[in-house]
Amino acid sequence: MQRATQLPSLSSMPLYVDMDGTLTPSDTLYESVMLFVRQSPLNLLRLLAWLALGKAGFKRRLADAVRPDPARLPYREDFLQYLRTEHARGRPLVLASAADVRIVREVAQHIGVFSDSLGTEGSANLSRNNKRAAIAAHARAAGHAQWAYAGNSHDDLAVWQGSAQAVAVNTPASVLARLRQQHPQAQVFERQPLRLRTVLRAIRLKQWAKNALLFIPLLAAHATDAQAWGAVALGFVAFGLCASATYLFNDLLDLPSDRVHRIKRLRPLAAGTLSIPGAVGLGAVMLVLSFVLALAVSASFAGMLLLYTAITLAYSMRLKRLPLLDVLVLAGLYTLRIGAGAVAAQVTPSNWLLAISMFLFLSLALVKRCAELEDIQATDDAKLAPGRGYQPRDLATLRGMGMASGFLSVMVLTLYIDSQNGRTQYAEPQWLWAAAPLLLLWIMRIWLKTGRRELHGEDPLQFALRDRFSWLTLALLAGVALLASIGPAA
Numbered sequence: 001m002q003r004a005t006q007l008p009s010l011s012s013m014p015l016y017v018d019m020d021g022t023l024t025p026s027d028t029l030y031e032s033v034m035l036f037v038r039q040s041p042l043n044l045l046r047l048l049a050w051l052a053l054g055k056a057g058f059k060r061r062l063a064d065a066v067r068p069d070p071a072r073l074p075y076r077e078d079f080l081q082y083l084r085t086e087h088a089r090g091r092p093l094v095l096a097s098a099a100d101v102r103i104v105r106e107v108a109q110h111i112g113v114f115s116d117s118l119g120t121e122g123s124a125n126l127s128r129n130n131k132r133a134a135i136a137a138h139a140r141a142a143g144h145a146q147w148a149y150a151g152n153s154h155d156d157l158a159v160w161q162g163s164a165q166a167v168a169v170n171t172p173a174s175v176l177a178r179l180r181q182q183h184p185q186a187q188v189f190e191r192q193p194l195r196l197r198t199v200l201r202a203i204r205l206k207q208w209a210k211n212a213l214l215f216i217p218l219l220a221a222h223a224t225d226a227q228a229w230g231a232v233a234l235g236f237v238a239f240g241l242c243a244s245a246t247y248l249f250n251d252l253l254d255l256p257s258d259r260v261h262r263i264k265r266l267r268p269l270a271a272g273t274l275s276i277p278g279a280v281g282l283g284a285v286m287l288v289l290s291f292v293l294a295l296a297v298s299a300s301f302a303g304m305l306l307l308y309t310a311i312t313l314a315y316s317m318r319l320k321r322l323p324l325l326d327v328l329v330l331a332g333l334y335t336l337r338i339g340a341g342a343v344a345a346q347v348t349p350s351n352w353l354l355a356i357s358m359f360l361f362l363s364l365a366l367v368k369r370c371a372e373l374e375d376i377q378a379t380d381d382a383k384l385a386p387g388r389g390y391q392p393r394d395l396a397t398l399r400g401m402g403m404a405s406g407f408l409s410v411m412v413l414t415l416y417i418d419s420q421n422g423r424t425q426y427a428e429p430q431w432l433w434a435a436a437p438l439l440l441l442w443i444m445r446i447w448l449k450t451g452r453r454e455l456h457g458e459d460p461l462q463f464a465l466r467d468r469f470s471w472l473t474l475a476l477l478a479g480v481a482l483l484a485s486i487g488p489a490a
Contacts, residue, residue: 017095070107098126148167194274334361335358338353356412375453427486449463
């Protein structure tokens with residue numbers, strides 16, 4: 001954690017503290033917008049209508065509808081500790097923000113070190129010169145001729161002009177250079193740069209591995225056409241970009257629940273290391289690029305990607321909070337990838353492949369839900385899984401469904417071996433019998449690890465990517481498929 005440049009504290013001088021971008025790395029206006037949109041996508045139209053009211057009017061109407069929970073906002077911990085130290089020394093602290101006055105007041109009460117708060121109310125937006133005038137008037141009313149200000153942005157330069165002491169928190173280099181022209185001894189809490197690793201975590205690059213399912217129809221059809229493989233490879237990138245964009249959108253909607261989750265609170269958006277506008281912009285660019293690539297594959301493939309996007313957004317907005325339907329949708333999204341791969345490669349997937357996929361992926365979707373419930377079962381038996389519609393007492397039921405679905409996928413595989421399709425596609429289909437116990441072992445093992453709480457609420461496919469046993473199982477399954485295709489004597 002970065003340390004601030006230390007200067008003597010002026011304990012008698014009140015310190016006015018900006019909220020958005022300073023006390024919290026997030027912005028309560030954007031937080032409120034996401035909360036409002038989460039209630040209903042149609043609220044976007046209401047937001048557009050409220051823009052005509054001006055900044056102050058827009059903030060007032062939005063705060064009438066929703067306000068973020070101060071306990072679920074991220075905070076700049078080193079700066080917060082500094083404020084606590086100043087408060088303990090008896091220094092007056094006032095939270096002053098351009099946010100709606102009710103939000104500012106609630107955050108100030110939650111933090112517990114501020115003696116008063118200032119925010120936007122009436123028709124004047126409390127920013128720049130308006131904020132400087134309001135702070136000066138507040139300080140004079142309290143008997144102080146001088147005051148200090150802590151801020152972070154270009155808008156705060158006008159406020160710092162009237163302050164006797166400046167504190168810069170998470171301030172861009174260009175703003176900091178101008179500030180030091182006014183206040184050479186400004187106290188600085190250094191800006192935490194946005195790193196590539198943070199962006200890659202936010203877009204969940206590791207989850208792109210799921211899109212390898214697009215290649216399954218090619219492998220199942222034993223296709224060797226280079227053009228088909230190239231088309232699917234391009235489709236893989238398109239699906240990856242689209243999935244990353246929808247992950248960002250999902251995380252934006254899930255901010256309040258993610259911040260109380262043991263693992264998800266560390267995600268860049270939940271932790272405030274990636275801004276909401278930054279995530280929206282990045283997601284929009286990736287989504288547009290994904291459809292450009294999809295259209296380069298074919299119009300039909302772009303249609304499949306559009307269907308995937310629509311279902312994923314519906315899942316993020318509503319479906320994931322509907323018990324049982326959520327896991328069916330997840331399984332369907334996995335299977336849809338296989339269908340999209342078949343469209344890109346211009347091959348026809350067999351009903352056997354789709355049936356095996358649906359049962360297997362339903363089992364894995366239930367693994368994920370059970371892992372989440374296992375994670376909270378020991379803490380509060382009546383608590384709903386954050387952002388879900390399940391309770392810990394549902395665990396036994398879901399576990400039974402999940403194991404049954406996994407076993408059904410193996411049963412369909414064994415029925416396929418002696419089917420007309422199996423005899424047509426494979427030179428020695430009897431070798432596929434070796435795949436049945438391998439797949440059974442892998443399914444039973446992942447359910448065993450779920451019951452032992454070794455998945456820690458994470459995605460089972462993400463767990464499999466770092467699990468050596470899963471990789472060994474995959475290699476053995478590939479070997480079995482090869483033997484069934486060419487025979488042991490080839």
